[in-house]
Amino acid sequence: MKRTLTMMMVMAVIAMMSLAASAGTISGKVSGVSGESVVYVDAIAGKTFPAPTAKPVIDQKGLVFQPHIVVVEQGTTVEFLNSDKVAHNVFWPSVGGNKKLTHNLGTWPQGEKRPFKFDNAGAVPLLCNVHPEMAGYVVVSPTPYFALTDKSGEYKIENVPDGSYTVTAWHEGAKNQSKPVAVAGDSKADFTLSK
Numbered sequence: 111m112k113r114t115l116t117m118m119m120v121m122a123v124i125a126m127m128s129l130a131a132s133a134g135t136i137s138g139k140v141s142g143v144s145g146e147s148v149v150y151v152d153a154i155a156g157k158t159f160p161a162p163t164a165k166p167v168i169d170q171k172g173l174v175f176q177p178h179i180v181v182v183e184q185g186t187t188v189e190f191l192n193s194d195k196v197a198h199n200v201f202w203p204s205v206g207g208n209k210k211l212t213h214n215l216g217t218w219p220q221g222e223k224r225p226f227k228f229d230n231a232g233a234v235p236l237l238c239n240v241h242p243e244m245a246g247y248v249v250v251s252p253t254p255y256f257a258l259t260d261k262s263g264e265y266k267i268e269n270v271p272d273g274s275y276t277v278t279a280w281h282e283g284a285k286n287q288s289k290p291v292a293v294a295g296d297s298k299a300d301f302t303l304s305k
C-alpha cells in the first residue's frame with residue numbers, strides 16, 4: 111500500500127514536471143522607440159480562451175488618461191472613470207485602424223464610471239472631445255499572452271504554451287511589427303520599430 115502511494119506521488123511529480131516544461135516565457139526588447147510598448151501573441155488558429163473577468167479602470171485625472179496605455183485581452187470590459195471636477199468625454203476614431211469601429215462613450219461628470227467591452231483586437235486611441243490634448247490607449251490583445259514593456263522596452267510574457275506563434279509589437283505612433291516565434295520553453299523576440 112505504502113509502495114503504491116509512493117509510486118503515485120512519483121508519477122504525480124513527473125506529470126507536474128512535464129507540464130511545467132511545456133510552457134515558457136517570451137522575452138526581449140522593443141527598440142527604435144522610446145517609452146512603453148506592447149507585445150502580444152496574435153490570434154492562434156482554432157484556439158479560444160475563457161472570457162476575461164478582470165475589469166481594469168482608466169481614470170481621467172488632472173486632464174490625462176491614467177494609465178496612458180492599458181493592454182487587455184479581447185473581451186475585457188474596461189471602466190472609464192472621471193476623477194476631475196470638469197466633465198470629460200471618451201471616444202475613439204478606430205480600433206486596430208478600422209474606422210467602422212469608432213465609438214463615442216459620451217460625456218460625464220466627476221465620480222462617474224462608464225464600462226465598455228472590447229470585443230475587437232487592436233489598438234484603440236482614446237480621445238476626449240472636451241480636451242483635444244488628452245490622449246490614451248487601450249491595446250486589445252487577441253490572446254491572454256501579452257505584456258507592457260518597461261520604459262527601456264524590455265518585456266516578458268509568461269506561461270506561453272510551447273508552439274509556433276506570430277508575435278506583434280505595438281508602440282504609439284509607430285508601425286506594428288510582427289514576427290514568427292517558436293516557443294519551446296523560454297524564447298527571445300526582439301523588435302525594432304519605426305514611424
Ligand SMILES: [Cu+2]
Pocket residue numbers: 170173197198199238239240241244
Ligand atoms: Cu477631457
